[in-house]
Amino acid sequence: MLEKKTGWKIFNFFPPLIFIYMIPAVLSNTGVMTNDSPVYGWMSDLLLPLFLTIMLLDVDVKGAVRVMGRGIFVMLLGTVGVIVGAPIGYFCVKSALDPEAWRGFGTLAGSWIGGTGNMAAVNEALKTIQGVDPSIAEQIAAKNYGLAAIADNMVYLIWLPIMLGSKNLAKRFNKFTGVSQKRLDDMHAAAGELSTDKGKVEMRHILYLLFFGLAVTFVASSLAGVLPTKSPILTASTWKILLVTSLALLLSLTRARKIPGSHPLAMALVYLFVAKMGGSADISGLAEDAPWFVAGAYIWIFIHGVFCLLGAKIFKVDVHTVAIASAANIGGAASAPIVAAYHNEALVPVSILMALIGYAIGNYGALAAAWLCSLVA
DSSP states (O other): OHHHHHOOTHHHHSOHHHHHHHHHHHHHHTTSSOSOOHHHHHIIIIIHHHHHHHHHTTOOHHHHHHHHTTHHHHHHHHHHHHHHHHHHHHHHHGGGSOTTTHHHHHHHHHHHHTOHHHHHHHHHHTOOOTTSOHHHHHHHHHHHHHHHHHHHHHHHHHHHHHHHHGGGGHHHHHHHHTOOHHHHHHHHHHHHTOOOOOOOOOHHHHHHHHHHHHHHHHHHHHHHTTSOOBTTTBSHHHHHHHHHHHHHHHHTTSGGGGOTTHHHHHHHHHHHHHHHHHHTOOOTTHHHHHHHHHHHHHHHHHHHHHHHHHHHHHHTOOHHHHHHHHHHHHTGGGTHHHHHHHHOGGGHHHHHHHHHHHHHHHHHHHHHHHHHHHHHO
């Protein structure tokens, strides 16, 4: 509300999500509120798969591919850069971090491939630690989420201006990649035909979305308990997240994708879940680990950038497409439209679709990155 009503510049540097995490974290670590409550477990079991399902109903792969064409491959190569860069960045700083910090790198990969929802989902999937009391594991997961959130925003402060400023390099960049004018004209024409308006949200739409979310949660929770596990990555929690993701993506291929209100409802639930992560966090070692974690993240983002440039050269795409593809990865649905509007307003709808594709592959890719980091650990 403060961001919308006041327009304070502080929100340009530290988005509301940081405050939504940090305020409960400070309150729970100063004794004002508890960091161990039954409601936290309920939110993990029900709220997370619920928002994940509703969020993924928006995915329209065909629409994004139709407009962006080869630009989708640049985004996917950027995703590979995130997966490959995670263990490299972690390796460079692991000696200065907690032994379980690799889970934080996996959590950040969720944000950098998908978005805030994926970040929360992957953190939840990785929270089970063999031989460690669940309440302690919950606190470790919350701390890793805090480190990931801090690094996410510290890198975002540098990366977003780079993506915006790249517009000034359009002519030289396009000459470097060899993009044709026909490709640019076709993309703009297809973007003009794209519509993302689903109509007015009504009460029944909210009920439909909750029904699908609860149904997927029930099926995924039932199956996750009987599937084989292998620590540290493939646990029952991981199976649950993967099953929810897969079932929700299957639903996105049906008429369920056309239900209005899915994105705002999903993001409202995400913000509630992030507040829960802050409330259960032990931030005593956050200040000590954060500088090293952020340093590893900067090494990591550089590798992602190299992969994006490589993709631009291979697939011969323009600087606008590359900037939007990277923003869709690193910033998600919140940042991609900002970059698109600055480069070319006609590309705003497709930038949202590209970010949604990031949501779709975020959990799979981030868990792969976490597995590589676990090998390094």
